[in-house]
Amino acid sequence: xxxxxxxxxxxxxxxxxxxxxxxxxxxxxxxxxxxxxxxxxxxxxxxxxxxxxxxxxxxxxxxxxxxxxxxxxxxxxxxxxxxxxxxxxxxxxxxxxxxxxxxxxxxxxxxxxxxxxxxxxxxxxxxxxxxxxxxxxxxxxxxxxxxxxxxxxxxxxxxxxxxxxxxxxxxxxxxxxxxxxxxxxxxxxxxxxxxxxxxxxxxxxxxxxxxxxxxxxxxxxxxxxxxxxxxxxxxxxxxxxxxxxxxxxxxxxxxxxxxxxxxxxxxxxxxxxxxxxxxxxxxxxxxxxxxxxxxxxxxxxxxxxxxxxxxxxxx
Amino acid sequence: xxxxxxxxxxxxxxxxxxxxxxxxxxxxxxxxxxxxxxxxxxxxxxxxxxxxxxxxxxxxxxxxxxxxxxxxxxxxxxxxxxxxxxxxxxxxxxxxxxxxxxxxxxxxxxxxxxxxxxxxxxxxxxxxxxxxxxxxxxxxxxxxxxxxxxxxxxxxxxxxxxxxxxxxxxxxxxxxxxxxxxxxxxxxxxxxxxxxxxxxxxxxxxxxxxxxxxxxxxxxxxxxxxxxxxxxxxxxxxxxxxxxxxxxxxxxxxxxxxxxxxxxxxxxxxxxxxxxxxxxxxxxxxxxxxxxxxxxxxxxxxxxxxxxxxxxxxxxxxxxxxx
Amino acid sequence: xxxxxxxxxxxxxxxxxxxxxxxxxxxxxxxxxxxxxxxxxxxxxxxxxxxxxxxxxxxxxxxxxxxxxxxxxxxxxxxxxxxxxxxxxxxxxxxxxxxxxxxxxxxxxxxxxxxxxxxxxxxxxxxxxxxxxxxxxxxxxxxxxxxxxxxxxxxxxxxxxxxxxxxxxxxxxxxxxxxxxxxxxxxxxxxxxxxxxxxxxxxxxxxxxxxxxxxxxxxxxxxxxxxxxxxxxxxxxxxxxxxxxxxxxxxxxxxxxxxxxxxxxxxxxxxxxxxxxxxxxxxxxxxxxxxxxxxxxxxxxxxxxxxxxxxxxxxxxxxxxxxxxxxxxxxxxxxxxxxx
Numbered sequence: 001x002x003x004x005x006x007x008x009x010x011x012x013x014x015x016x017x018x019x020x021x022x023x024x025x026x027x028x029x030x031x032x033x034x035x036x037x038x039x040x041x042x043x044x045x046x047x048x049x050x051x052x053x054x055x056x057x058x059x060x061x062x063x064x065x066x067x068x069x070x071x072x073x074x075x076x077x078x079x080x081x082x083x084x085x086x087x088x089x090x091x092x093x094x095x096x097x098x099x100x101x102x103x104x105x106x107x108x109x110x111x112x113x114x115x116x117x118x119x120x121x122x123x124x125x126x127x128x129x130x131x132x133x134x135x136x137x138x139x140x141x142x143x144x145x146x147x148x149x150x151x152x153x154x155x156x157x158x159x160x161x162x163x164x165x166x167x168x169x170x171x172x173x174x175x176x177x178x179x180x181x182x183x184x185x186x187x188x189x190x191x192x193x194x195x196x197x198x199x200x201x202x203x204x205x206x207x208x209x210x211x212x213x214x215x216x217x218x219x220x221x222x223x224x225x226x227x228x229x230x231x232x233x234x235x236x237x238x239x240x241x242x243x244x245x246x247x248x249x250x251x252x253x254x255x256x257x258x259x260x261x262x263x264x265x266x267x268x269x270x271x272x273x274x275x276x277x278x279x280x281x282x283x284x285x286x287x288x289x290x291x292x293x294x295x296x297x298x299x300x301x302x303x304x305x306x307x308x309x310x311x312x313x314x315x
Numbered sequence: 316x317x318x319x320x321x322x323x324x325x326x327x328x329x330x331x332x333x334x335x336x337x338x339x340x341x342x343x344x345x346x347x348x349x350x351x352x353x354x355x356x357x358x359x360x361x362x363x364x365x366x367x368x369x370x371x372x373x374x375x376x377x378x379x380x381x382x383x384x385x386x387x388x389x390x391x392x393x394x395x396x397x398x399x400x401x402x403x404x405x406x407x408x409x410x411x412x413x414x415x416x417x418x419x420x421x422x423x424x425x426x427x428x429x430x431x432x433x434x435x436x437x438x439x440x441x442x443x444x445x446x447x448x449x450x451x452x453x454x455x456x457x458x459x460x461x462x463x464x465x466x467x468x469x470x471x472x473x474x475x476x477x478x479x480x481x482x483x484x485x486x487x488x489x490x491x492x493x494x495x496x497x498x499x500x501x502x503x504x505x506x507x508x509x510x511x512x513x514x515x516x517x518x519x520x521x522x523x524x525x526x527x528x529x530x531x532x533x534x535x536x537x538x539x540x541x542x543x544x545x546x547x548x549x550x551x552x553x554x555x556x557x558x559x560x561x562x563x564x565x566x567x568x569x570x571x572x573x574x575x576x577x578x579x580x581x582x583x584x585x586x587x588x589x590x591x592x593x594x595x596x597x598x599x600x601x602x603x604x605x606x607x608x609x610x611x612x613x614x615x616x617x618x619x620x621x622x623x624x625x626x627x628x629x630x631x632x633x634x635x636x637x638x
Numbered sequence: 639x640x641x642x643x644x645x646x647x648x649x650x651x652x653x654x655x656x657x658x659x660x661x662x663x664x665x666x667x668x669x670x671x672x673x674x675x676x677x678x679x680x681x682x683x684x685x686x687x688x689x690x691x692x693x694x695x696x697x698x699x700x701x702x703x704x705x706x707x708x709x710x711x712x713x714x715x716x717x718x719x720x721x722x723x724x725x726x727x728x729x730x731x732x733x734x735x736x737x738x739x740x741x742x743x744x745x746x747x748x749x750x751x752x753x754x755x756x757x758x759x760x761x762x763x764x765x766x767x768x769x770x771x772x773x774x775x776x777x778x779x780x781x782x783x784x785x786x787x788x789x790x791x792x793x794x795x796x797x798x799x800x801x802x803x804x805x806x807x808x809x810x811x812x813x814x815x816x817x818x819x820x821x822x823x824x825x826x827x828x829x830x831x832x833x834x835x836x837x838x839x840x841x842x843x844x845x846x847x848x849x850x851x852x853x854x855x856x857x858x859x860x861x862x863x864x865x866x867x868x869x870x871x872x873x874x875x876x877x878x879x880x881x882x883x884x885x886x887x888x889x890x891x892x893x894x895x896x897x898x899x900x901x902x903x904x905x906x907x908x909x910x911x912x913x914x915x916x917x918x919x920x921x922x923x924x925x926x927x928x929x930x931x932x933x934x935x936x937x938x939x940x941x942x943x944x945x946x947x948x949x950x951x952x953x954x955x956x957x958x959x960x961x962x963x964x965x966x967x968x969x970x971x972x973x974x975x976x977x978x
Contacts (some may be wrong), residue, residue: 045449155621156330157337158613160576161594165606168598169341245458249580252460253595267461271584276464277472277479287461294456535736542690542731543751543800544723557741633784634740 035307043306049299056293059108060115067105071261074100088281095281098273106261107285113262114244114293117178121243124182126236129189134220134228136190137197147190154187160249167255174257177250181243189235193228200227230307237301241294248290263290320626327618332384334614335607339383342603343376392608397600402608406590410612413589416512417578419505421567423513425520429563432524433556436532447521455518459577463511463584470507477507480586508585515577523566527559534558557631564628575613639840640666640689640808645702647684647693656912658684658697660864666808671834671841673851673872675887676861679909682844683732685861686810689842690727691719725755728801730811737797738785745781748800755804770799773833791822798830805837812844827854848887852876857946860884863910863920866940870947880949880957883921885964906970919951926969927953927960 094103251264392402471479579591731737886905
């Protein structure tokens, strides 16, 4: 049964590739970048992805200057009444909430939260996953067996329930969400990296390096890491998406960081207010923002994947 | 085969005990007094002490753990603070709703995904394939709960085709399983949440099936089947699809863990009285025995689905031997 | 029975059209065995796939006719072709290792082919399977094995049995033994020869190994760069190859008797890039005897050099001299050096 397990693509990378073991070749980072940019010129979807992602990054970085209002600021009309549930207008492009807050500003500020959670969590997840995967795949034997049983254990834990329990026990904060994502998701990366390392460790040049007296650490960092790096980068792209989605979901359920504006939180307030059935301008923008950001990363990942896996290049 | 299943079941039980230990420790090591949220802080000290003793919370951590595990082995999950009833009873009421919604969504996603993935591979390089990929990636990028909100807004509120929430029309009370689940009214309530959840799951079987079909279609035995003079439709579904299904099955198993998360969100949006919505409420109400119990049951669900997928895989692929 | 006339096949690729087969003509008589030899990429597989109309989606027959008992296969509808495949023209695929679907038993796969073309019942088809399994020397119980339970040689024999199951007029064997080790190869080839004596099917044998053809075929076609370089009666061909490329090939694959005696001479260089237009002889760049004029600019037609022996070379009259020089390594090395 083990064989079947090994071929299993991760749920995250499943969206793009059926096989989790692209033929690895030692890429130099330079040629990797060159291949990627060559791919951009051909693949219009990938180019769209890069443009969109850049846009989101700019919005995220300059969110505070770009947002016309504070996220909690209440707006009043000339008569001094709260501008509650106003549809989009020039003053409030995405309309207002039931307590007269500017949705446009909230969505802009939410961009930053999404990007921070996405990239930090993905970084942690891939770091831990890659280290575990390389160690397990390289040493084999009991370290591999132990680490893989731990991986199996974490596969059995349902993510959202775990995250809300964790958020309820610790204080709901952005850091705890990042912690929850990292705790449960490194397993995916570990598994994929491990199977890749298993095939690389059999290569003649690894054996040659060992014969030549290279230490374990040296072999892992100098010979194996460069070979799994493209795959790790690709997985990281999927993890960014996964983390952004996870944050939005947890915040939507009301276990998010109450002090931070996030897309999930906007939708949470929208949902519990009950006005989501009529105030479409309150529901649509944060959802569209999530879709566009995730889609842009998927498109970039697809281009990256074509670089990692030469078999996919002509599709 | 029997040995394999027995072994896997044993591992599963061990894993479940580990999951239970983890969740126990998570709840017991939380900062602050667990009773603070559970009982009204204004009630007298004596009454509070009585409550603590009633739920065994005055014992040492180790004793509590021993009692917890011993109860668990006897399938006693304790008693819900909120409902004041055995946890298992509450779970038993909620489980069918969750399972039905989950299987309906999976069925929707897999039927559409497998057929659509094969179709996309067949139309490789055309605009149809590109549209299919973009379509599935959009739904993979869209938060399930948001799609749910939009679906209710459009199909329930605006168009009025389907009910907006719940499992049965408001005011209806059914007692037996048959009364609640076997009816047209239930089906009408099921369609929208199942379709929304299914659309989210869809990308995985669809894209894997497509990639896997493309790989299989370049295999020599496909050319051989053509050389044998078989009809294209037979080659597509008997020879290519059967082989291409293998990775779809495996990926599906690993996807279930994530899928249950999506299920929680769907249940909340559609007020679907299942385990997912219940665990969210239990955590909000600090009803820890109930949250604990549901957590363990959901884990067990994930594990049994994985096992089921492994067995199905073995049935589909004669090369797999169980050992 | 089979008459291929001026067959030309092109692939549409990202880099432009690729003419994989050009102006190929040959005939095949009932019971005849024909060997098509050439390096990989010479068009031999493409040409024979065209007989079954099994070209990939980007490949098309752009000119020529394939007459099978007088009917042009190029013009037949898909349904007509489907009925013809396996029943009349069967294929023994290149890689027996992968020619069988791993999820069905061997017997199921053979029966499926039989039942697609006949009204045989399940039992009758099964009986026929047992029969052809006997023919290839496999036990009947192997019918219930899955491909992964068989050795490479057994799989190859099962594939051969499948091709024989409907006693087709023509069997196309595409490199039937390349994936196997030498000993098994020899056994399979011998088995094929025995079978040919017992049934009346004609056979087209595609291979890159010229010695295989020498032992199994009456007629030989040598292809290079999509064109026929030489077409001859096998005996005449081995006695006196008339095309420089054939001479090179013969040196590269010595017959079993020669091993250990003669030096192996391989042809340096690589086949021409068929994406580029090809004026002159296809072999000019690697040919040690090519001149600076005709060979570079005009494509030589097939010229008769003897009874049942044709070669596409402008200098067939000097073939005897070429043959003597072709045995020397230096001749080929010099050509490679000049070519670059």
